[in-house]
Amino acid sequence: MEPLISMGVLALIGAAATIAGASEDLESDVGSQSNANSQVQLAPQMGYVHRIYNKAIAGEPVSNALMCTIGATGALVLIKHFGFSPLFALVIGSLIAAMVHGSYSVTAIMGREASQARFKQPIYLDLIRSHTPVIMAFAFLTTFSVMIVSYLMVYSLMHPFPFVLLCFLWGVVVGSVGSATGDVHLGAERQFQATEFGAGLNASQSGNIVRKAESGLRNGIDNLWFCSKFGGPMTGVSFGMVVFLGTWILVVFDPAEGNLEGWLSNILGLVIVIVLGIWNWHIEKETREKYGPYKEDKGEEVSA
Amino acid sequence: MTEKKMIPPNTLLAFGVVGGLAGVYLAYFLAPMNPIFVFFGALGAVCASVWGADVVRRVASYGLGTGVPSIGMLALGMGIIAVLFGLSLGLGPAGPLVAFITSCVIGAIIGIISKKVVGMTIPIMVSATTEIAGAGALLILGLSIVIAGSLDFGVVVTEVITTGFIMMIYIAGGMAMLHPHNSNLGPDETQDRLLALSAEKAGIAVVLSGFASVAGMGAIAVTMLIGLFIWYIFWGKYYGFVKRDAYKVIDVGMLPTEEEMQ
């Protein structure tokens, strides 16, 4: 394909991937899925009954793979068997995925809180009614964006994998990325905002999540509001980088033109990894200098 | 909570194996007469999913140390490889049985390797991986015949693998097996609630497979309706069990007060 057109398609894919990453993380923030969920799950056991949407659908990578694959199945069936235009098919496929995800979310929170009956954790139906549509909306966005990435890769950039398979694969990757990046903002910061800024979670604070909000009781949508300021967009940038940089090196040095080009694209990829490593080391140095140590060297402890 | 009577593992194993194989073979032999009969494969898949969900529940209670999704992905991974191998041999009606047995054998090998080489100490590890691989294979066979209309290798490749629908079977079927344990995690987990949820999620997978079927509009409509029916019935059962087991199901409320928490 003509290189400039490829770059244009790639830019579109990168933008869609950024949206997918952001909405994936925000969806998991509303429902407190994945890693941060372990604290929400622990809280009633420590006596901290809460009004947070305790959804856990087997981890974000699997959950996102599920919604993206279902969306892709719906879209492909509509395109192939019913002759729909891809524009409509992708939207309706995302709708189907959002509905299935809604069903999984509702059963997850009900099941988990029913299994915590001995800790006197009630199931609040109004919480389910108000949060589930938000979760479904973000699931719709994630599925739609991932499907755009996969569709363009398959039909424009001529990737040989099947469309549904590629959606599954990107679903796993977006879940992995979101779980590794955005969940930290929820888990280490928002969920424990009552503790002083600038330290990791002290093990003695386990389970003591913030349950009371600025006015009233904290719920998932409050957490979503906070994380949408930083965690969500950062996850978007992360997944966008994964998709864009991973594909960019193949467009700049197209392996189709020969082995030398193939090797140059691999070397360019390595250079990117090294540059990001240097950036990581630089932040490590900077934070150590700016924030300073927690303890004195002689065993005197400065409180964290 | 009072101890409910649990369904013994061997009953569920018989249910899964007999139900799964019966479903797949009924669909296999009846589909050439009228494609509508592929829905038997879907019913077989639901039986296999319920069996698999109970195996996951039993093995995860020992503490896998690595998260429940991993064993689900393991099971379906083994299932896919074994099913494709079994069908590729071109043995006709013996194909599905060979696929199922191959999957169980691979599951046993991986279980033995995990125990002897990696050193896992879960007592039921080998039987668990064997059972879950077998359940995975039956699930894939059941839903594949729904989508493809037959288990002829060429048809399965073009209609299920090349389209990518195999990944939908993989993840939706896998989730029907591992979501129930994960979503009912807690000290007051009950088996009947978990199995009802597995059947409900399998119903969703059946609806999707029916939608993707190439066996004709009749098969699509019948399978989707059966799937919706299964989903609806077991969702009702699940919600009933939730209300039975939960501390309180209330519409709107504040957190319990200090007195209530004593």
Next chain:
Amino acid sequence: MIDIVGLIASNLIWILAIVIGGTFISISVHFIPVGGAPAAMAQATGIGTGTVMLAAGAGIAGIIAAGAVMAVNQNIWVVIGAAAVGAAIMLAATMIVATWIYAYGVGVMPVSAKVKYDPITKYRQDLYVSQGTEGHGIPTVAYVSASIGGLLGGLGAGLAYYALMKVSTLPVTNLNLVAVVSTFTIGFFFINSVIPSYNIVGTIEGFHDPKFKKWPKAAIASFLASIPLGILAVVAVASLASVGGL
């Protein structure tokens, strides 16, 4: 009926390649710094995801790259190199953003609790661990370890993909062949990342972590497990060519 023994004998080199690929995948999982749920609470060093899923995410990025490259260029080193780099880029992009969030969102510095001095930067570690935690963030040694893990894992996945593609006499652009091989590779990859996760049992910080010394057990386990899997995969893929209409 097909001649299973004949198929195995004529594809022995590719079966070996698949088994080696599986072993590499298994070893690579030990390099990737996984902090699990505690890392998401800044309670442990590493990336805040489960072992299997992070390894799967990286390997999958590698498989996507391998698929894209193999369709246009069949040189083995270019293909597996692309897979390795694809996996490493996924981990690198994830880690840098995680570091941003740790540094600016949570206010902690990357530090390991398993060693007193970082083996690569020689920075002091224990004074910078916040109270009650087991380290947080991704120090340089963990980053380097993850990059090695990504490269190795992508290499293994790419090797398995390449070998399986070469087994069949169908052209590499045949979409049915690509679909079957990629499905197999995904299943194969998942199995070979679950086995080392059973070995690691929870979290690992990378090659400087004491748990890293357990890697031979997982390598042997994956080697043994990949042999029957490789044979099954090769038989199934090789018989694709003899099925009409594909």
